[in-house]
Amino acid sequence: MNDACQGAEGIISLGHSVRFQFEPAQQAHVLLYPEGMIRLNDSAAEILKYCDGTRTAAGIIAELKRRFPDADLTAHVHEFLETAHGRGWIARS
Amino acid sequence: MDEAGSPGADAVYARPVGRPFWLLAELTYRCPLQCPYCSNPLSFARHHQELTSSEWMRVISESRALGTTQLGFSGGEPLIRNDLEHLVAHARGLGFYTNLITSAIGLDERRLAAIAEAGIDSVQISFQASSRELNDAIAGCTSFERKLQAARLVKARKLPLTLCIVIHRGNIDQIESILELCIALGADYVELASTQFYGWAKLNRDQLLPSREQVQRAEATAHRYQERLAGSMRIFYVVPDYHEERPKACMSGWGAVFLAIAPDGTALPCHAARELPGLAFPNVRALSLDAIWHDSPAFNRFRGESWMKEPCASCPERAKDFGGCRCQAWLLSGDAANADPVCSKSPHHQRVLEAVERAQQQAAGTGGAAPWTYRNPANSRTVI
Ligand code: SF4
Ligand code: SF4
Numbered sequence: 001m002n003d004a005c006q007g008a009e010g011i012i013s014l015g016h017s018v019r020f021q022f023e024p025a026q027q028a029h030v031l032l033y034p035e036g037m038i039r040l041n042d043s044a045a046e047i048l049k050y051c052d053g054t055r056t057a058a059g060i061i062a063e064l065k066r067r068f069p070d071a072d073l074t075a076h077v078h079e080f081l082e083t084a085h086g087r088g089w090i091a092r093s
Numbered sequence: 094m095d096e097a098g099s100p101g102a103d104a105v106y107a108r109p110v111g112r113p114f115w116l117l118a119e120l121t122y123r124c125p126l127q128c129p130y131c132s133n134p135l136s137f138a139r140h141h142q143e144l145t146s147s148e149w150m151r152v153i154s155e156s157r158a159l160g161t162t163q164l165g166f167s168g169g170e171p172l173i174r175n176d177l178e179h180l181v182a183h184a185r186g187l188g189f190y191t192n193l194i195t196s197a198i199g200l201d202e203r204r205l206a207a208i209a210e211a212g213i214d215s216v217q218i219s220f221q222a223s224s225r226e227l228n229d230a231i232a233g234c235t236s237f238e239r240k241l242q243a244a245r246l247v248k249a250r251k252l253p254l255t256l257c258i259v260i261h262r263g264n265i266d267q268i269e270s271i272l273e274l275c276i277a278l279g280a281d282y283v284e285l286a287s288t289q290f291y292g293w294a295k296l297n298r299d300q301l302l303p304s305r306e307q308v309q310r311a312e313a314t315a316h317r318y319q320e321r322l323a324g325s326m327r328i329f330y331v332v333p334d335y336h337e338e339r340p341k342a343c344m345s346g347w348g349a350v351f352l353a354i355a356p357d358g359t360a361l362p363c364h365a366a367r368e369l370p371g372l373a374f375p376n377v378r379a380l381s382l383d384a385i386w387h388d389s390p391a392f393n394r395f396r397g398e399s400w401m402k403e404p405c406a407s408c409p410e411r412a413k414d415f416g417g418c419r420c421q422a423w424l425l426s427g428d429a430a431n432a433d434p435v436c437s438k439s440p441h442h443q444r445v446l447e448a449v450e451r452a453q454q455q456a457a458g459t460g461g462a463a464p465w466t467y468r469n470p471a472n473s474r475t476v477i
Contacts, residue, residue, distance in 0.1 A: 017215055017253030017281055019190060023159030032190035034215040034255050034282055037162050039116060080278065088327070 004082055005085065010092040012081065013053035018089055020048050038089070047080055051090050057081055112160040113352035113386055116189075117364060118149065120355050121169040127199045127233030127467035130259050130301055133169065134367045137236045138473035143356045146176040148378065148433040150183050152354055157187040161212065161352070161449035164189040169356065172364035178211040178258045185212030192217060194257075197243035198236055205246050211234070216247045217255040217284075222263075223270040231263060236320045244278045255282040260311065260333075261294075261301035262452065268311045272318045272328070280326055285315055289334035291365040291420045293468045296476060300465040302448055304456035308336050335445050339410070340417025340433035347395035347419060350385065352386065362392055365420045369429050395419055400430055 019032045029045035031038040040048065046067075061077050069083055080092040084090045134140075144152070155166065161451055164184050172195055183192050193208060195219045220240055223233035227281055228237040247254045256275045258264070264271070268285065275283045287308075288301050289292045303311075315330040322328065336343050344351040344363050353364040358377040361372040367374065375389045386392060394400065400410060405416040416422070417433020425434040426441040434441035466472050 016251075019214065021188060023160070023162065023188075027159075030162065032162055032214070034167070034190075034192055034217070035115070035163060035251055037190075086324070088324075 009056055009058075011053060011056060012051045012090050012092055014048070014051055015088045015091050020051075033088075037074060043076070044084075045078055048084075048089070051084075105405060110387055111349050112154065113382075114160045114350045115163045115352070116153070116156045117165045117167055117351070117353040118171075118180070119167050119169065119355050119364065120144075120149070120171045120174045120180075120354060123173045124168055124196065124468075125234055126170070126196050126236060127469045128231060128259070128293070129233075129297040129465040129467055130261060130288045130292075131468035132289070132292045132294070132364055133468065134292055134365075135296065135473060135476055136368070137169075137468075138470040139245050140357045140359075141354065142175075144354075144358050145378070146179060147173070148358065149180050152358075152377050152382060153180065153184050153189070156352065157184075157189060159382060162188075162190055163192065165192045165194050167194040170198060172204065178207045181208055181213050182211035185214070190214045192255075193220070195243075196232070197240045198234075200239075200243040200246070202246060204473040205243070205250065209250050209252060213252065215253040215255060217257050217282075218247070218382040219257045220271070220274070221258070223267050223274040225268045225393070226402050227264060227267070233469070241278070243334060244280075247423075248279045253277065253281045255284060256280040257284040257286060259286050260290055260303075261288040262303040262307065262455075263301070265307045265311050268314045272314070276322070276326065283326060283328045284331065285311075285328065286331045289331075289365075289418075290335065291424055292368075293466070295424055297465040298448060298452055299455075302335060303333065304452050305336055305449070308333055308457065312388070331360050334418075334435045335449055336423075338437040338473075339399075340421070340435040342394065342414045343418035343421075343433075346415040348386070348392040349396075350384075360389075360392075362395075362397060363418075363420065364408060369420060369423055371429075387424070402430055402432070404436075404440075405432045408438065 017033045017043055021030060023030050024038060029040045039057065046064065047060065050063050057078065061074055064077065081090065085092065121143055122133055122140060162298060166177060169221055181191050191214045193213050194217045218240055220228060222228040225237040229235050244254060258271050290298050294301060296385040315328060319328045348362045351362065354377060359367060359374050360377055361374055372391045372394060374391045376386045390470060400415055401411065405411050419429045421433050421435065422431045423429035425444045432439040434445050436442060466476065
């Protein structure tokens, strides 16, 4: 269905040591991992909500398109997932 | 996105006072090991009256309310406290990311199961070296085999495993075999933490400070492994600041992101700060964490820049390193408000150079060093 994700198929879940949660004190989602934290912007948080071990990249994009029908987000999502994978925030299986 | 939370990360916000992202809970000064570089205060044996379980629970709750996300259970050896698993469960229930920082002594199958069920998020085990003989000689007790076993148990439970090795003259030439050990144990994160010279490490500095050549070789090896293992094992290499020209941005600045609570409830902006003279550090038994963090004179003493003296006060780099480490400034210059003498602009920089020169002579075999002083209660009562 989408050439860009051929090399990146597989179910996407959060990285092994990573937790994703909303922080009331910061009014933002964060990723927590040993001795560190990443504060996420809204678009990163929306994508990570669906990296829950049940979807491929294509599945995540489909969910996001359902929620944001007017946005052209395919390229942005792939780019984010690449970065997130490189940093160990997500894992592909 | 921005990165914050770990003491080294950049987390200076526009707010006048930041949040304590990182809470270090030093549950006890008791420890079966005797590492000669221990960051506990020299006077540790004189501080009694550990906080109770319910006092710790309150501190943990108050810290979470301030916005803290990372919690390290440390010491001493935190496993000595038999309420550790209750504190972990309490913290995890509040949304903390919980890190156990341990020598692994006491981390058997049963204890690990209890701590894992309580919800621990990651386990950090210290190794002193990659061989049994050297590990046990540095630790001052038989511990290598138990560390190996504990690391395997942590991996078997699929918990994130960090291995932390404090690096000094005695083990720096082993860096390659240390990293091989970390690979063999399947570590997710490795911290090669160059010894920082306060507390017991300052007392033993002439025995611990490596030569420049040793540091260069170790750095090259660490970088080689970092490249090779990118994506599978993250290696953090903390550079030895005595061999630098600029100080590190200690704790991202005083009272900026880091809060340590000593076993007796003393609140500290850095775990080595306890021995700074002239500062009355507040105690959680008397004050709320909110009041301690925002209003106490000790936490405000070195915030911002108004406390700085020359050369820092007018230095263009002051927003980058905040003048370095206050504890090192005091230890080496006699005044905690001075520039960190690691800085080449400091009028006291010569003291750092002299220590490095002694290390050079010892590496060349022309200067002997007395045996190091182990960190134990008997020595704590007599060294100062
Ligand atoms: S550095 Fe060594 S002696 Fe000090 S608390 Fe850690 S394990 Fe114990
Ligand atoms: S003079 Fe002070 S602020 Fe400037 S680089 Fe040195 S320590 Fe940092």
